[in-house]
Amino acid sequence: MRDLGAGFGYLIKGQRWVGRHGRWFGFGLLPGLISLVLYAAALVGLGYGADDLVDWATPFADDWSSPWLGLLRTTLTVLVFGLGLFLAVITFTAVTLLIGQPFYESLSEQVDRTEGGEVPESGLPLWRELWISARDSVRILVRVGLYSVLLFALGFVPVLGQTVVPVLGFCVTGYFLTEELTAVALQRRGMALKNRLALLRGRRLLTLGFGVPLGLAFLIPFVAVFLMPGAVAGATLLARDLVGPENEDDDEDPAPAAYTLDKD
Template structure:
């Protein structure tokens, strides 16, 4: 159970790191703001055209009398918009990381340098286009996994009592695990670690992963909050990735004190 607190601690350390490094924080806000504008525009467009889309998709109901036609198409419109919101929430982080790949990779490298005893950071030898392709491919694979879990949990939601108590908790845990995977992928992919290996690392420290991922999942339910927490989340995920790989790091107080850590003098 200790790992739950350690995982949450990395989330807090990441936010503190971002708060102490204003330039990096502002740099890391840009992709989230761009993605938020794109998502907001898409949702507004869907809201304006949802009625017409529903009517186009249900021509068989044109001859239905009142109030059944209005109730039927109104329910479908609400369901369509609810589905769009759900997809927006579960894909926001992946799309933001894809849009902001160069931004978050630079931020993650700076975190690595700030806590590394020798002030260095692993660097990717791949061209940017290749990195973007790998990120998009892996994000799609993760999204497929999330959707499969979502379908299963949705079906289990009809089980009396369990569906209203246990299933939502499991749902947040699943979302938290895969959100942690998306965030740590910035640092782990830079180290040349493939998706399968990344998932194995996170499963090996499942409580640590959930301690980090579940709280950030709850916060990310509000997209505007996600924008402002994203730089710190990437920073915290980088710190957690170093823990998963058992890489030497500075103490917590040094993590937020400055950009480059000077190794302590050796003691006899």
């Protein structure tokens, strides 16, 4: 359980870091503001269109008597919007990181620089970094999509769907948020997606302690934008410790090898 607190501690440390480096905080806000406008427009559209979508998808219920017709479609409308919100929380980080790749790379490098020690660089051109980032984001989103479908289906199970499923949803959200954020620092260290996932699986509670509170905070409008710079900084601090010298000795598939695969 100590890892849960440690993970949350990295989130706080990241926010403190950008608080002490105000210029980098402002620098890191720009990609989030762009993403916020895009996602706000998408969610407003979903809010207006969710009921029409549900009506179109349930023609078999047109002849149902009251209150069953209203109950079914209202429940499905809420679930559709909830699924959209869940996907927005999950994908917001990936899209923002993709938009802000140069911004967050610079921020992450600055965190490494101020914390001392080696400052890894990918050595790849920007277009290659963007390609790897986009490719890995798609792979993550496929995984998230599968979990989303499963959790959406389980949401119809009485009691379970209203208690356990939301908790599992936030755990999934937190895990993949941590992966997406630590990817900025770990890619610079030459670590491919499969190695990053294996690294985080080895410290699940640490990963959830960082990502779950962040996922909950991201549900509050505008909060995600202001937390993103600190989240990237905190994820860099987390990555530094995960791949520290004491962990590198035990790594069966070291980062340089994974990096070579990505460069091919």
